[in-house]
Amino acid sequence: MESGLKTQKTQMAFENSHEKDHSLMELESGNFGCSHYRRRCKIRAPCCDEIFDCRHCHNESKNSLEVDPQDRHDIPRHDLKRVQQHCVQCGVCMGNYFCSKCNFFDDDVSKDQYHCNECGICRVGGKENFFHCNKCGCCYSTMLKDSHSCVEKAMHHNCPVCFEYLFETMKDITVLPCGHTIHLECVKEMERHFQYSCPVCSKSYCDMSRVWEKLDQEVASTPMPEMYQNKMVWILCNDCGENSEVHFHIVAHKCLKCKSYNTRQTQGGPSSCSSRFVEMNLNISGLLLEVEADATATVTNFARTMSAVTQDLRACLFKRHVQVPCFTSRKR
Incomplete structure (x- = not known):
């Protein structure tokens, strides 16, 4: 038993010595820190007592899909004890930026923390x-x-x-x-x-006016079959929130208030189909085949139209991302 304990202590001492030598080599070569932060210290996680370069390294290792769900956890970073900017033994600066409230070090001050x-x-x-x-x-x-x-x-x-x-x-x-x-x-x-x-x-996050113009042209050039010409439906506009009753169309429905096509159909009006369709009692199966053929052609034309405006829309979006400031203030 005593022999086993001595062997275990010797192994632990060797591992600690190896870690210290490796850390010294990193400091001497200037290759210290990790992909997240450049700092001259590591942390011992109070939750699992393991050593990591930073809390993000810990969380990526201990809270990933590869870890058993029962063992997944994030480091309680505020529980770290005896944290300060300079080492009490040798005086080395752990990082030029130090926050005592967050227990946070970073040697790369170009980030303007x-x-x-x-x-x-x-x-x-x-x-x-x-x-x-x-x-x-x-x-x-x-x-x-x-x-x-x-x-x-x-x-x-x-x-x-x-x-x-x-x-x-x-x-x-x-x-x-x-x-x-x-x-x-x-x-x-x-x-x-x-x-x-x-x-x-579901609100539009860019200027879609040019797309709506193309849809206006597409709707105007795509007449609906006679059985649907008097069909009315209720729509909700995702952009302005207005409810409108409009003529049904297979391509899109236009908001009567803001003229947007970013809408969803909520319900169809009562007796919305042409009464002539009911009175004539036409052959349903033959009529459905005709409508299906018209719908297929309409969808194909619509796809071509949308493909034609895609380049213009992407150019508009590219300008938006250049002009609208990105929220670059991130957590440490």
């Missing part, structure tokens, strides 16, 4: 370039101070596309005109798949 008391975390980008919106509960670019739509706790939820928690993300975030927040890369991915509305509220 600052601590936001309202957010309770450190952010990057320079304090003078951002303001804290109390209703949204996060920091936004000063360019959005008088122009953004406030959404309560806008950042305190998951990205509607990738479901990563936005308040703690390290990725760039953009604020849509409706006020909802989303990863900038997720917005670009939506555009690559021709999705131009907010995944939360």
Whole structure:
């Protein structure tokens, strides 16, 4: 038993010595820190007593899909003890930027880190370039101070596309005109798949006027079969929220208030089909085949029309992302 304990202690001492030698080599070569932060220290996680370069390295290792769900956890970073900027033994500076409230080090001060008391975390980008919106509960670019739509706790939820928690993300975030927040890369991915509305509220997040003009032309050049010419339906506009009763059309339905085609059909009006269709008692199967053929041709033409305007729309979106400030203030 004693022999086994001695062997175990010897092995632990060897491992600690190896870790120290490896750390010294990193410091001497200047290759210290990790992909997240450049710092001259590591942390011992109070939750699992293991050593990591930073809390993000810990969370990526201990809270991933490869880990058993019962063992997944994030590091309670505020539970770290005896944290200070300089080593008590040798005096080395752990990082040129140090926040005692967040227990945070970073040697790369070009990020212009600052601590936001309202957010309770450190952010990057320079304090003078951002303001804290109390209703949204996060920091936004000063360019959005008088122009953004406030959404309560806008950042305190998951990205509607990738479901990563936005308040703690390290990725760039953009604020849509409706006020909802989303990863900038997720917005670009939506555009690559021709999705131009907010995944939360369905409002258009870019200028779609040129697309609506093309749809006007498409609707005008696509007459509906006689049986549907008097059919009326109720629609809800996703952009302005107005309810309208309009003529049914297979291509799209236009809002009577804001002229947007970003609408959804809510219900069909009573006796909305032509009464002539009922009175004549036509052969249903033959009529359906005719309607199906017309619908197929209409959808094909519509697809060609949308393909023609895609390049113009993408050019418009590219300009938008250049002009509209990206929410680059991120959690540390």
